[in-house]
Amino acid sequence: MPTEKNRFYAKLLCARNLIFFLFVSGNSLAQETIVKGKVTDANSGDPIPFVNVIYQGTSIGTTSDFNGNYTIKTTTPGDTIVASYIGYNPRKKAVGKGGTQVVNFQLGEAATQLQEIVISAGENPAYEILRKVVRNKSKNDKRKLTAYEYDTYTKIEIDVDNITDKFRERKIIKKITQVLDSVERMAGEDGKPILPLFISESVSKFYYRDNPQLQFENILKSKINGVGVEDGTLVTQLVGSSFQEYNFYQNWLNIVTKEFVSPIADGWRLYYDYDLTDSVYIGDDYCYRLDFTPKSPQDLAFTGTIWITKESSALKQIDVTVNKQANLNFVEKIKVQQELEPTSEGAWLPVKTRVLIDVSELTNTSAGMLAKFYTSNKNFVVNKPREPVFYQHPIVMAEDARLNENEEHWDTLRHEPLSETERNVYKMIDTLQNIPIVKTYIDLAKIFVNGYFDAGKIYIGPYIGFVAANNLEGLRLQAGFKTSIDFSNKWVLRGQLGYGFKDEKLKYAASVQYIASREKWTTISLRTRSDIGRVGVDDETLADNYIFLAAQRWGNYRRGYYFDETRFNFQRELFKGFTQRFAVKRLTFQPEFEFGYTQPDDVNGDTLSNFQTSELIIESRYARDELFIQDDNERISLGAIKWPIITLRYTHGFKGIFGSDFDYTKWRLSIFKRIKFGPLGVAYLNTTGEYTMGSAAYPLLTPHLGNQSPFYTIITYNLMDYGEFVSDRYVSLQYQHHFEGFLLNRIPLMRKLKWRLVGSANVIYGSMSNANKKLIPLEADSDTPKYLPVGTFDRNKPYVELGYGVENIFRFIRVDFVHRLTYLDKTVNPDVRKFGVLVSFQFTL
Template identity: 25%
Template structure:
């Protein structure tokens, strides 16, 4: 319903586009800033007959508007000759000294804790959130394409974005209502969801959870603002002075409060920065309004536009609290102006603030299972009464259009195809076939390997599930299989029982942290992606039964018993022989019963779905603390050995502001007792061409064997911080990667003495280490690392260098 819409491109008198120029409706606080290519779009609910365009070093231009909608303006700014004496001003750089805008910004920092929720012991408020996804850049070619034939009616619901001026079509909408509680003394916060409603992919909780995770709440006063797994320098935070140029543009009344208007734009290209402006209350130095638009040169994938607005209200003379938060992103394959994409929009409203209402500490304890079906089934009368902002006519029609679309046969086919590609399973009624990406394999023992599998699947919240597969190797002429079942007995504590059996060929030396997952298979077991000989494979027959539960959210305890037999899968080439201490005879097969207790703590982990299986939302974004104790029991089910094994690992990702992300991983373990090679800790080498977490890229399988060990892995991604400052490289948006890994370990004389495998045990007693450098974000999906061996280069056939890579989609 906007009254005035205007857009176009701003040039200088040399014909170059002007980035970050200021465009406003005269005598108002409504405005925007041109993007990296000089393009802008601005709309208002009010009627205006002109716009004002200005930038440091140029004469201000007032452009008359001949129509209420003018989207193709071409504006030329003339150089201000009086500014030519000051090179700093002419190039758009602003001084850090004697700059009134920066003086005001310092006052903002000094007063940040006096203006918001931090000044109270406790707080609570109502929160309404609306998420919407839209296809954008709708044109006649799209409308008439074969893809949408039979679904043309959906384009009757198209609208125009108030930020970019592009036509868009809604495809998903979600609303939620919540009560938020917080305690600044306990440093605790709780969000109690009262209602949730969505259309589009209404039953897909994973999509909803993933979308919500993309749009985390942000505090503009923080030094860095994190979303899309990236840290953007906040224009209001203390990192801003070294990152942005600031200009004090105006002083005006905003909602009756005298305020300063400050424009900001980045000092350098290709960094994770914004451009925009904000209003600061003159007396309290609180942020009154702010808009932030990510620069197009920012090193972030699949996102063409990011636009954020926040508004704050005055509750009394000094208390400013956020009342509205708007976040819009444009997901696209590239950043070209005419490229089509998907808008993701979140509008959050805050109301009914209350303070100093104390709650007991247990109130903030998060429940393991917080699924309440009633939350997702509120009637329309409830929503009409409790929404903090009424839906407009177009938004109401979104529900109608999407509910109609879901009944369309062609849409159902497209949706099912997308589901197969996303999950890897082909869905049937009550049963899924897959994973389809595991059908083919190859290794030195099996030759060509074909695999077929499936799982029961009625809904994403099934309380029980059965999974299985069968595989056949054409070289060894053998069938393999795996089958497992699990059932969720108690949702509140996630008490789960499980059991399974697997007979297969596997590469044992691929991980220090062993599990009893009967359906798991290491990437190292395939020779299709291996360097050198990959023939040290084993036949595994594993049976397991166990129970798991979560006494505290994201803290899992697992107890299971297992029985397995292990023998070489490649006789004459690879041996697992050992001297039996009781009989004095040489044996090649191990039969072992064991009981294992495992605890896993994952603070910050986010999951979706509430059945026996859940989907991880934020992989790699949280710490992991894992501890394991295994007791081997001799003679139980004819078991061969008594032993005790402890293992531990801790992984933690650290976001280091503008300098990227460091991931640190520490592992340690010890085996008490005399055991053969198949029960020892083989330091995991990596003979594949792919990056495998926790392995050493220049080490071969079974190169080092230990019964006690400690390792450290440090990997850092600079996210393009260095390349962004090198002409010729910055436009490629590559990312620098460095890493270092080390392991120390020993092996006892007793374990050496029973070895009859022909493999000379070697432990890294002098510390084995390697270092790596790499380039990521090649074509936005490829990473290549070059690793160099730092020690034990004297060994025969030692690989001094290894090249590995990986594919993946990341922002």
């Protein structure tokens, strides 16, 4: 029989079990609340990563991921959640309790990006973290790897933003009202409408190796849709990941052609103020959060936040912004966000990068522009370099890259799915392209940018040479054409006809080019032409400066001449960076100024004026890291990155062949280099040396290019008269230094003007041999040249001109103050200019 005591314990046990059951059941049955959504920028529509989303007044919350998505799960919810992030105004939204809810935020930018940083007594705790970052760069920087490769997905979108009421009133904009109405709906409740113009996606395989530094991108698939974009072959090469490389372990980053100092540069303390604001787990990494601002707002530096891992002092995440206070033109804001992960070898590689460039409105009635870039990388393979020949071409596009598979196939290629807004962008661009007035404006814009009118299989132009006027020809009219890739991807035909109404002479040019290989760029061409020229203007050397050459057809032709020329040219890239060229040229020279010479072996000393020459040209050019892209049948250089461009040219004139009058040999070596000076800006150095053996009339030597106009030109000697000096052996140096905002940014009254200092130096050390001097006829019983005196250098005295000036005046104007330091004797040259104030116009960021 159970005792009373046993009954009591049994009841107590039952009560305990009942209480425990009710407690557990109550908790298990308590309803869980799930709130999820996306945080985007109200201006651009881009996702905002790293945003704090929490229940108001609690510590319950989370941080948005790189794509702006967040999820909060809790059994003790409040009724309001708050989204906040540095540089943005916080937003609150009401939420319910229980179930799953979607709450999206659109955050507007705050007036100021960071609160004032206050440093207490003692060392700033952020400093020791940054010192560790610098000490561990050799371990964490991806440049320590001998090689790496990965799969990459790139997405680019270009939009019109700041669509004001004044902008809407413009004639062309009224024609696209239907599209603008759709834009309003896409913007969302808090967002500002943007008008999409271009969107592209590409999937590539990217390869890099060190020693030698080589890279190669194989674009496997590309999808492009843009207003005015048709073929997309050129654009496809530009939208890959090769142009989206941002390594903050470098001291300086090149963005929109400008050099920005990294917040983890070796000299970080010179440029930034820092504040240690938080420590948090990001995935499995415990990280310190550091906020920073530039010491000088006008410097090319960032404002933002970095997350540094505690264990390895590596950069885990970064979010930086360049605001309109910086010394930049036409740019309202640049924003870069990046997330990195460690590789098996310890170095960290970026897995996701997002870049936004906000271009400001040029006038009150115009709109701005947004350029948005997103890159995702995965499947890393490190320290397995391939043979150098594998990297022969920096960018290669697969033959079927532009074959548009259906949307379902692209969903398997993308690293993340497109948002609903991005899918609508494709549809809106298609609508825009089919509006008649938009098509008309696109055609006009293409003519302006390309210089040619696209007539299908041929291009008509270039328009810049249609009209000219000078003292020899009077009014000159000209028309021309070249064939497109639709005509042939092997053959390129060009033709040009011009007529002068004063000299009543017809000028012409015709050429045919055969592209023998695109793999190792190989071309064979033949050209014939009859035209006018100026002594000292070498159109072969200045071929890339087509605006300068077109401008030479205007004004007074000092030392002008008529010529007939036939040229054969063969060119091939033998290996990466090394191009070999072979050419044969025949030229006749018929001067329109007082000119004379004597033949080297003419004992009678007869004075002649016309001559002919036949030349063989062999040229070797080496540019180790020059980047090329192919635009239909043309190959375009984007310049060298780190190494100089070296060109060696051999020219030999054969007397007696095709009536040639001279026998001579010329050797020329030129070196061009872009030099980065960090906080001191960037410089461009061009040095050339040439040596001529044998005798020839002075137009076949080197008449140094002077400038008697009021405009400054970087390729001329700006205080030298046209044809003032001629050499057959010389060494020259032309140096331009752009100081960006150095010094002027530190002067309070100058900061708002955003003027920039510039310096220049032009030096020639040269001479002319006695053999060539003897070919110039002299006045009777005098040492003075008979025809328009030709100046020559003293052997021990260089020509020197130094300049200094200010650029970026009203964003377009440059003023240079140039001093000529040598050859100032007015008895030799009564018109010598010792000092000049010259103006030029330029478009720079």
